[in-house]
Amino acid sequence: MTDPKTGPKTARPGPKLPGAWAIMAPVRGQIRAGMALAVLSSLFGLATLGFLALTVQALMAGQGALACGFMAAAFLCTLGGYLGRLGAFNQSHYAAFRLERLLRTGLAQRLAQVSLGYVETEGAGGLTKVIHDDVKALHVFVADSTPLYARAYVTPLVTFALLLWLDWRLALAALAVLALGMGVLTWAQRRRGEMARAYNDARERVSAAVVEFVQAMPVVRTFDAGHGIFGRYQRALDAYAQVLARWYRESGFAARFSWVVLAPMPTLAVVLWLGGGLVWAGDLDPLRWLAVLLLCTGMAEAVMPMMMLRHMNEKVKLSIARIHEVMAAPVLPEPAPGAEARPQDAGVRFENVTFRYGAGESDALTDVTFEAAPGTVTALVGPSGAGKSTVARLIPRFWDANSGRVLIGGADVREMTADTLMGQVAFVFQDTFLFSDSIAANIRLGSPEASMEDVIAAATAAQAHDFIMDLPQGYDTPAGERGSFLSGGQRQRITIARAILQDRPILVLDEATAFADPENEAALVAALARLMRGKTVLMVAHRLPTIRDADRILVFDRGRLTEQGRHDDLVAGGGLYARLWSNYERAQNWSLGQRAPQEVPA
Numbered sequence: 001m002t003d004p005k006t007g008p009k010t011a012r013p014g015p016k017l018p019g020a021w022a023i024m025a026p027v028r029g030q031i032r033a034g035m036a037l038a039v040l041s042s043l044f045g046l047a048t049l050g051f052l053a054l055t056v057q058a059l060m061a062g063q064g065a066l067a068c069g070f071m072a073a074a075f076l077c078t079l080g081g082y083l084g085r086l087g088a089f090n091q092s093h094y095a096a097f098r099l100e101r102l103l104r105t106g107l108a109q110r111l112a113q114v115s116l117g118y119v120e121t122e123g124a125g126g127l128t129k130v131i132h133d134d135v136k137a138l139h140v141f142v143a144d145s146t147p148l149y150a151r152a153y154v155t156p157l158v159t160f161a162l163l164l165w166l167d168w169r170l171a172l173a174a175l176a177v178l179a180l181g182m183g184v185l186t187w188a189q190r191r192r193g194e195m196a197r198a199y200n201d202a203r204e205r206v207s208a209a210v211v212e213f214v215q216a217m218p219v220v221r222t223f224d225a226g227h228g229i230f231g232r233y234q235r236a237l238d239a240y241a242q243v244l245a246r247w248y249r250e251s252g253f254a255a256r257f258s259w260v261v262l263a264p265m266p267t268l269a270v271v272l273w274l275g276g277g278l279v280w281a282g283d284l285d286p287l288r289w290l291a292v293l294l295l296c297t298g299m300a301e302a303v304m305p306m307m308m309l310r311h312m313n314e315k316v317k318l319s320i321a322r323i324h325e326v327m328a329a330p331v332l333p334e335p336a337p338g339a340e341a342r343p344q345d346a347g348v349r350f351e352n353v354t355f356r357y358g359a360g361e362s363d364a365l366t367d368v369t370f371e372a373a374p375g376t377v378t379a380l381v382g383p384s385g386a387g388k389s390t391v392a393r394l395i396p397r398f399w400d401a402n403s404g405r406v407l408i409g410g411a412d413v414r415e416m417t418a419d420t421l422m423g424q425v426a427f428v429f430q431d432t433f434l435f436s437d438s439i440a441a442n443i444r445l446g447s448p449e450a451s452m453e454d455v456i457a458a459a460t461a462a463q464a465h466d467f468i469m470d471l472p473q474g475y476d477t478p479a480g481e482r483g484s485f486l487s488g489g490q491r492q493r494i495t496i497a498r499a500i501l502q503d504r505p506i507l508v509l510d511e512a513t514a515f516a517d518p519e520n521e522a523a524l525v526a527a528l529a530r531l532m533r534g535k536t537v538l539m540v541a542h543r544l545p546t547i548r549d550a551d552r553i554l555v556f557d558r559g560r561l562t563e564q565g566r567h568d569d570l571v572a573g574g575g576l577y578a579r580l581w582s583n584y585e586r587a588q589n590w591s592l593g594q595r596a597p598q599e600v601p602a
């Protein structure tokens with residue numbers, strides 16, 4: 001798998017997943033109708049040829065009226081064939097549109113039910129590719145190839161049966177040409193599976209490199225003017241070109257040779273020569289010969305779509321596997337109706353919580369137990385990677401603990417419905433997300449019924465009202481894609497306004513002041529102070545002064561809760577917190593030009 005944040009998802013090998021036909025289940029009826037119409041259109045096509053042959057015979061026998069009748073029948077069959085094909089593609093396109101909508105809805109519903117941890121691990125880029133590109137690939141497959149499938153298989157078979165009926169010798173000759181072409185083509189494609197995999201991998205690496213190239217541009221250009229990342233993109237492109245060149249080299253000649261054999265001319269030449277001899281010897285009726293000549297070219301021609309379909313089928317298989325993989329992602333277990341637990345107060349309690357992110361990984365949290373009483377402020381501190389953010393993420397069930405329990409108001413979070421849980425807790429994370437909607441709509445997220453006065457009051461309390469009013473359209477200003485035109489501190493204050501408006505009894509803040517620059521910091525601290533009033537607060541903090549007055553400080557080290565208490569007691573205790581604090585104090589006295597203070601080893 002490529003970079004989970006940016007790269008495309010590659011379906012992992014696993015239990016055999018259902019194939020194309022299974023995923024089309026909801027629209028199978030319509031697809032069958034499309035295929036039936038496609039078969040009908042093929043039969044009309046063959047009947048047209050038959051009537052044309054009869055027309056020639058009637059003309060040769062001087063039966064003008066009969067010839068006109070056959071001509072009219074041929075015309076009607078052509079019209080029938082055309083209408084059949086139109087109907088077939090109509091059905092397949094409508095089926096494709098319906099399937100696309102159903103799959104996108106299904107995938108979105110699934111993603112709303114899986115743990116947020118799954119979404120985070122798979123990465124927005126990979127999941128977007130599944131919902132967008134893979135579903136689109138399936139749409140194209142259903143719309144364009146299902147009618148072709150029917151034609152590609154039925155036309156050669158019926159044609160061969162007719163040829164056999166007309167003259168078995170010529171039928172076998174036409175079949176021999178077809179067999180030669182198919183044999184060469186199969187030989188040319190003997191390593192097709194392997195090459196197709198190499199091609200798909202190379203293509204996916206190019207798209208991952210493109211996404212990385214564009215997304216990482218602002219960061220990497222400040223380091224190496226983009227050379228490194230451009231080099232990666234260039235190498236992916238070179239590898240892609242090499243795979244294509246190898247494929248072309250290895251199968252190019254044989255494939256082109258087989259196309260020549262499968263073109264109408266060789267079959268026509270053989271039937272013309274052999275049939276001519278038989279007619280000359282009086283061994284074959286000229287009309288039959290004419291009918292064979294009209295029909296035989298279609299047999300080889302009808303095989304070509306089969307090759308194209310095989311290619312489309314292989315391509316769509318990967319997309320189907322990825323769609324199935326997301327559809328099969330485990331959902332967060334919810335309590336049975338009537339068995340939901342309801343929190344009794346706004347306290348948070350971790351009981352012997354152990355958690356690891358993946359089966360093979362070491363514990364991110366080991367046997368963590370603490371209690372945050374209602375209305376108190378609890379700060380989580382510790383070196384990088386100590387597990388602070390993991391504690392914050394277990395509360396909204398980004399993941400569930402491997403053992404132990406997370407309780408809110410005495411109720412296990414796993415026994416609450418998502419609505420109850422979200423009704424208790426508000427979150428302000430470092431990675432703020434604003435939708436490309438108006439600022440007001442972004443503040444209202446989670447409280448859709450809030451009035452404009454409430455929105456303005458929340459924004460004012462979050463110290464955001466003034467800068468919002470300076471924007472061109474005030475509260476109606478679009479926030480831009482992910483709020484990109486607002487500063488980090490401004491985005492943060494909008495999410496604080498959102499949390500103030502939600503007014504939930506428990507508040508989880510993860511690195512909420514991370515974006516604070518000197519200008520923003522005072523505003524942000526004031527906004528947070530307003531938000532925290534009267535709430536049970538759990539805050540992950542790197543900036544020690546902001547938590548000095550916390551009711552309780554929890555100190556984490558390598559996943560374990562090693563110390564807890566108030567600031568003064570912990571400093572006096574002389575443990576990890578005391579070292580972190582003295583580091584902080586030394587950093588305060590440090591200025592540019594001096595040696596950096598020693599970090600506490602993590």
Ligand SMILES: Nc1ncnc2c1ncn2[C@@H]1O[C@H](COP(=O)(O)OP(=O)(O)OP(=O)(O)O)[C@@H](O)[C@H]1O
Pocket residue numbers: 120121357358364382383384385386387388389390391
């Ligand atoms: N999504 C993830 N998948 C796998 N491992 C993870 C994931 N997130 C964190 N970890 C690991 O879990 C451990 C705890 O990480 P966590 O983010 O909770 O630490 P932290 O104390 O918040 O660190 P920081 O202060 O640097 O944010 C680390 O070893 C980290 O590498």
